[in-house]
Amino acid sequence: MFPSCSLRDLHSAVADLTRPFRNQITFRGKPPQVGELLMIPRREIELRASPFVPRRHCVGKIMPRGWQPNIGPIEHSTKISRCLQHWRDGVTWEETGIYDHMMHRINESRSRQFDGCRTIEDVRARYLRLDRIYRKVAAERALDPNPEGTPDFHMQWGIIVHLGPGGVPLFGNGGCHRMAMAIALDLDHVPALLGYTHRSAAPALARYRKLTDSVFARRQLQTGRRQQADKDTDGPLRA
Numbered sequence: 001m002f003p004s005c006s007l008r009d010l011h012s013a014v015a016d017l018t019r020p021f022r023n024q025i026t027f028r029g030k031p032p033q034v035g036e037l038l039m040i041p042r043r044e045i046e047l048r049a050s051p052f053v054p055r056r057h058c059v060g061k062i063m064p065r066g067w068q069p070n071i072g073p074i075e076h077s078t079k080i081s082r083c084l085q086h087w088r089d090g091v092t093w094e095e096t097g098i099y100d101h102m103m104h105r106i107n108e109s110r111s112r113q114f115d116g117c118r119t120i121e122d123v124r125a126r127y128l129r130l131d132r133i134y135r136k137v138a139a140e141r142a143l144d145p146n147p148e149g150t151p152d153f154h155m156q157w158g159i160i161v162h163l164g165p166g167g168v169p170l171f172g173n174g175g176c177h178r179m180a181m182a183i184a185l186d187l188d189h190v191p192a193l194l195g196y197t198h199r200s201a202a203p204a205l206a207r208y209r210k211l212t213d214s215v216f217a218r219r220q221l222q223t224g225r226r227q228q229a230d231k232d233t234d235g236p237l238r239a
Contacts (some may be wrong), residue, residue, distance in 0.1 A: 015230070030206070032163075033157050034060035036194040038208045039215040041168050042182045045190065048074045048171040049162050055155060055174060058162070065199050069164060074171050083180030087134055088190055093127045102126075103134070130177055137181050145191035154193045161192035167204020170237040172196075189215055 012081040036059075049069035075081050082096040093099060102123045117123045137143055146153045159179050160172030171179060172195045180189045189211075195207060 008026045012213075022215065030209075032060045032062065032194055032197040032205060036060060036150070037158070037212070038161070038192050038194055039091040039189045040161055040177035040192045040208055040211040042190050043188050045161060045169045045171050045179075045192075046074060047071045047168070048077055048173055049164065049196075052173040053080040053195070055160065055193065055195070057161070058172065059155070059193060061097075061196050063198050064109055065165075067107035067165070067196070067198055069162070069170060069196075071164070071170060072181075077173065077176055078162060080180045083130075083177060085183055087180065093124075101125055115176055133177075134181050134184075137187075141185070142187065142189075143178055143182060143191055143228075154191060159190055160195045161190075162196040162207075163194070163198055163204055164196075165198045165200055166203035167198070167207075169204075186193070 049071055051070075075084065078101060079098070082098040082187075083100070085091040085096045086093055086098075102114060103120060104118060106112060106117060106123075108114075112118060115126065117126055133147075144160075145158070157175060157178075159182075160173030161171045162172050164170045169192075174193070176197075179190065191227065194205075
């Protein structure tokens with residue numbers, strides 16, 4: 001027996017499989033790739049697109065010229081605004097209202113869970129963990145594109161960024177905590193999972209790809225220098 005599935009699920013699966021081929025035909029230049037990671041200057045991401053679209057439905061998808069997403073300031077995001085209150089302004093997590101927000105979402109959910117949390121203890125533990133991650137990011141002055149060492153981290157948890165009309169980068173409401181860390185720490189770049197790409201965004205995509213190669217090359221060079229410095233420090237003493 002084959003597992004039952006709806007026509008909508010079947011259509012979605014076929015669309016996922018054929019997306020790279022359709023992109024090749026319809027996009028000027030090298031088309032967006034499913035799961036593509038870009039390094040985007042953090043200060044260029046000032047707006048967010050709503051509503052949230054699950055990753056599998058937007059990654060690597062070319063949008064027609066008539067696509068006009070609903071946009072607004074990125075700091076109007078509930079999660080981001082409350083994270084900034086805590087990390088940038090020194091307000092406690094409880095005072096930001098994020099605990100109440102999380103418990104409301106848990107109680108509304110059929111599964112009685114939200115963001116992996118079921119109880120107030122889970123929520124508190126989650127935000128303590130986010131504080132630890134924040135301190136690590138602050139020390140390194142960069143967000144690791146793959147902090148857990150898994151090849152598909154950014155596909156599951158990464159910062160979603162769409163390229164809107166004219167190539168304007170739009171936060172896609174995925175990866176809110178990581179995005180908030182980047183804003184609070186005023187980081188230079190954020191590792192972004194490419195979501196929707198407007199048909200007019202080809203020049204911007206090419207620019208961000210070139211920038212991404214440059215940022216990763218610079219980071220590899222810095223890592224190599226640090227490793228060499230560590231070896232020199234730990235090596236035998238010379239007269």
